[in-house]
Amino acid sequence: MTEHTDELYQQVILEHNKHPRNFVKLCPCTHEAEGYNPLCGDHLSVYLRITPEGVVNEVSFYGDGCAISKASASMMTAAVKGKTVDEAKLLFEEFRKLVMKETDAAQPQQLLGKLAVFSGIWKYPSRVKCAILAWHTMKGALDKEKSVSTE
Amino acid sequence: MTFDVEKIRKDFPNLSTRGRDEKPLIYFDNAATTFKPCQVISSTHAHYCHRTANIHRGVHYLSEEATAAYESSREKVRSFLNARDNFEIIFTKGATESINLVAHSYGRKFIKSGDEVIISEMEHHSNIVPWQMLREETGCVIKVIPFNDQGELLMDEYRKLLTSRTRLVSIVHVSNSMGTVNPVKEIIALAHAAGAVVLVDAAQGVSHEPIDVQDWDCDFLAFSGHKLYGPTGVGVLYGKQALLETMPPYQGGGDMILSVSFDKTIFNRLPFKFEAGTPNIAGVIALGDAISYVKAVGWEGVSAYKNELLAYGHKLLETVPGLRMIGTAKHKAPIFSFILQDIHPHDIGTLIDREGVAIRTGHHCTQPVMKHFNIPATARASLAFYNTKDELDIFVKALHKIIEVFK
Ligand SMILES: Cc1ncc(COP(=O)(O)O)c(C=O)c1O
Numbered sequence: 001m002t003e004h005t006d007e008l009y010q011q012v013i014l015e016h017n018k019h020p021r022n023f024v025k026l027c028p029c030t031h032e033a034e035g036y037n038p039l040c041g042d043h044l045s046v047y048l049r050i051t052p053e054g055v056v057n058e059v060s061f062y063g064d065g066c067a068i069s070k071a072s073a074s075m076m077t078a079a080v081k082g083k084t085v086d087e088a089k090l091l092f093e094e095f096r097k098l099v100m101k102e103t104d105a106a107q108p109q110q111l112l113g114k115l116a117v118f119s120g121i122w123k124y125p126s127r128v129k130c131a132i133l134a135w136h137t138m139k140g141a142l143d144k145e146k147s148v149s150t151e
Numbered sequence: 152m153t154f155d156v157e158k159i160r161k162d163f164p165n166l167s168t169r170g171r172d173e174k175p176l177i178y179f180d181n182a183a184t185t186f187k188p189c190q191v192i193s194s195t196h197a198h199y200c201h202r203t204a205n206i207h208r209g210v211h212y213l214s215e216e217a218t219a220a221y222e223s224s225r226e227k228v229r230s231f232l233n234a235r236d237n238f239e240i241i242f243t244k245g246a247t248e249s250i251n252l253v254a255h256s257y258g259r260k261f262i263k264s265g266d267e268v269i270i271s272e273m274e275h276h277s278n279i280v281p282w283q284m285l286r287e288e289t290g291c292v293i294k295v296i297p298f299n300d301q302g303e304l305l306m307d308e309y310r311k312l313l314t315s316r317t318r319l320v321s322i323v324h325v326s327n328s329m330g331t332v333n334p335v336k337e338i339i340a341l342a343h344a345a346g347a348v349v350l351v352d353a354a355q356g357v358s359h360e361p362i363d364v365q366d367w368d369c370d371f372l373a374f375s376g377h378k379l380y381g382p383t384g385v386g387v388l389y390g391k392q393a394l395l396e397t398m399p400p401y402q403g404g405g406d407m408i409l410s411v412s413f414d415k416t417i418f419n420r421l422p423f424k425f426e427a428g429t430p431n432i433a434g435v436i437a438l439g440d441a442i443s444y445v446k447a448v449g450w451e452g453v454s455a456y457k458n459e460l461l462a463y464g465h466k467l468l469e470t471v472p473g474l475r476m477i478g479t480a481k482h483k484a485p486i487f488s489f490i491l492q493d494i495h496p497h498d499i500g501t502l503i504d505r506e507g508v509a510i511r512t513g514h515h516c517t518q519p520v521m522k523h524f525n526i527p528a529t530a531r532a533s534l535a536f537y538n539t540k541d542e543l544d545i546f547v548k549a550l551h552k553i554i555e556v557f558k
Contacts, residue, residue, distance in 0.1 A: 009502065009556055017557075040497050041514060041527030064527060066495035067557075127501060 007120040008127075009067065016071035021078050022060040029058070031144065035137030037129050042069045046077075046137040054085045059138070066130050068121070073134030075115055085142055092139045099131050154452030160537050162188040162444075174507025177542045182327045182355060182486055182533035183511055184377045187441070191381055194440040198433040206432055207406055207423070221432055224439030225422070231442045232372065233363040234389055238421040241388040241395075242435050246354040247277040249373030249388035250321070252425065253350050254281035256398040257371075262318045264290035269312050269320045269347070271296040271304055272523060273329060276516040278321055278352045292316075298523070302329035302478040309338065313345040320349045324356030328515040328531065329478025330486030332359065336367050343368065348394065354378055358535070359457070359484045361450050364389055376434065381441035385434035388425070395421050402427040453536045461485040463540050464532070467547045472554065477520075477529050485534040488515075491550065494557050496530040502556065506549040508532075 026032075026047035034045045044063025051057050059081050061073040076095075080088040094111050097103045101122035121131050160166050165186040170176040178186060198220075204213035206221050228240045243249045258281075262268065268282050272295050282293050294317075296309045313320075320342040325332050335356075339349045348370040353362060357374040364372055371394070376385040390398075400407055400418055404427035409417040418424050464487050468474055473492035491499060500512035511531045514521045521527060532546060 009498070014557065039513060040495075041521075042497075043527070066497040068498070068501075124501060127497070130497065 008124065010117050012114065012117050013067060013071040016074040017067035020070055020074040023062060023074065024060050025062045026058055026060040031141040033137050033141035035133045035140070037069070037133050040066055040069070040130060042066060042130060042133055044069070044073055044134060044137065046134060046141050048138070048141055050085060056080050056083050056085065056088055061134055065133070068127055068130040069133050072118065072131045076134045076138060079115060080138065089139065089142060092135050095135050096132060099128050154456045156456065156537065156539055159448065162190065163537055164189060164192070166537060170507035170509065171504055177508045177545060179532035179534060179538065179546065180509045180511050181535040182531065184383065185358065185380050185535050186537070187380055187382065188444050190444050191437045191441045194437040195382060195433050198436055205429055217432060220436045224435045227439040227442045228387055231446070232389055233365050235365065236392060239389055239392055239395065241390065241422045241425045242430055243386045243388050244384050244431065245375040245377070245386035246352060246373045249386055250278055250350065250352065251281045252388055252401045253371050254285045256401045257394065258285040258319070259288065260399055262289055262291045265292065265316060266318045267292045267294055267314060267316045269294045269296060269317060271322055272298050272519050273302065273326045273331065273517060274323050274519070275327055275352065275354065276518070278323060282321065301480050302326065302331045303480045304333055306334070306337070310341060313341060313347070315346065317342070317345050317347040320347050322349065322351060324351050324353045325359050325484050326478065327355045327486070328488055328517040328520045328529065329480065330483040330488065331478060331480040332356070332482040332484060335369070339367055339369050355484065360454060370394055376438040376441060379441055380444060381438040382434045385431045385438050392421065400424050400427065404428040448536070456536060457485050457534070460534050460538060460540065460543070464534070464543050467543055471547060471550050474550070477524055486531065488529040488531040490526055490529055492554065492557070494553065496528040499530045499553055502553045503549050506545070508546050508549055
């Protein structure tokens with residue numbers, strides 16, 4: 001495959017696709033939401049267990065999707081676990097800016113860490129929705145929305 | 152006359168466009184829309200350079216020229232479909248609008264509560280939703296002809312669905328998601344025996360084989376210009392005169408009336424009754440040129456060549472490990488819909504695009520077909536007469552590479 005493809009389908013993404021982290025229905029949980037991408041048929045649920053102090057104690061996802069959406073969901077759970085609700089929402093905002101290319105290239109996103117593997121996805125507008133689906137769903141769960149769609 | 156694909160390719164400028172990363176483009180998304188030959192592109196250009204005028208309403212020279220060109224397009228469509236009369240050809244904006252016209256006009260007048268409409272499990276959403284909207288309004292019943300795992304309609308089941316309450320059968324000629332060519336003539340004969348009228352969705356079929364509406368004896372037929380090497384935004388509804396005469400207008404406006412006063416409006420005769428407002432004049436004329444082009448290329452050579460592509464493609468794809476073809480009907484157009492191991496079709500679509508190959512991935516507006524196979528989506532390569540075996544070779548090589556990436 002060409003260089004550019006490697007940019008999107010990097011080892012990290014392929015690996016998370018193959019062995020997704022926290023890929024289970026979390027029960028009981030305090031927050032959950034369902035995300036759907038009608039274009040791809042990607043369909044996943046995000047579950048969170050949040051402590052009374054507002055810390056994401058446990059987070060998981062379950063569902064079907066392409067490699068991009070699955071890897072993104074897997075990495076999302078790893079990223080928000082242990083964060084406060086406010087931090088998780090901030091992370092969502094940073095990730096959204098990254099994939100929409102609203103970030104300032106001179107200012108590397110330290111908050112995002114490994115999630116920077118998605119920085120090239122803006123070149124594939126039809127795939128941005130795949131990358132952001134789990135994040136929108138997580139945010140929806142925190143905001144107590146039942147169902148989230150990227151359309 | 153032998154079929155010379157290299158000569159034909161020269162007529163389609165878009166074939167020499169580069170794909171992503173400057174890769175030579177392989178366009179395998181012809182079921183979504185086809186490329187246009189120079190003859191069609193220059194027709195549109197020439198129209199706006201030399202013949203811009205409204206039609207049917209001017210006495211000046213340009214308006215008469217434009218009207219003549221527009222109406223000669225209607226004659227080309229008539230002859231292409233072998234309809235009896237020009238006024239049985241109605242220009243619309245596409246197959247979708249043509250189907251909606253029938254559902255709205257014929258459906259609301261003649262289909263009542265408890266009456267039955269038969270469609271099939273392999274319909275495009277545009278031949279499902281208008282009937283559901285009609286059901287919402289009238290309380291009619293929708294029945295669905297199932298298909299087998301090869302993607303062939305179960306004709307025995309169809310026979311059982313036909314009753315004295317069946318008013319209309321609306322059926323796809325060639326499936327856009329599986330490539331199946333349905334036995335349209337037989338379906339029509341059975342429907343007529345039960346007293347029902349038939350609408351054929353020929354959106355895919357119109358570029359696949361010659362259509363003779365008199366031989367088929369279909370009552371309505373719908374297609375889009377943009378899948379027949381013509382422009383977007385123009386399509387056709389063919390209807391038998393006797394039926395069209397009894398149907399109320401679909402939209403009101405200019406051109407579809409003879410006289411208007413605030414007390415009474417007299418509707419125009421066919422086909423103008425169904426062509427309210429200024430139509431896509433340049434588009435209709437260019438569609439006529441697309442049809443002239445297809446006729447000049449000739450069906451005989453095209454059919455043999457497309458069958459060659461189909462057989463070659465199937466043979467090649469059999470060599471790809473873990474590839475499952477969705478749609479293996481005996482009668483097929485060169486549409487290859489498939490799933491590959493557990494690799495999501497969208498990942499295939501993006502990765503193969505990097506190799507310059509344009510395919511479609513998703514449910515192809517046929518979600519019931521996806522449900523039949525219990526899959527969310529397929530990858531689909533759909534070929535036109537300007538595609539080649541060399542392109543199929545590159546495509547299949549790229550699939551092998553994708554398997555490596557996901558190993
Ligand atoms: C079988 C079939 N029917 C109907 C349509 C609708 O055509 P259009 O969108 O041009 O109206 C399509 C287009 O994909 C099709 O493949």
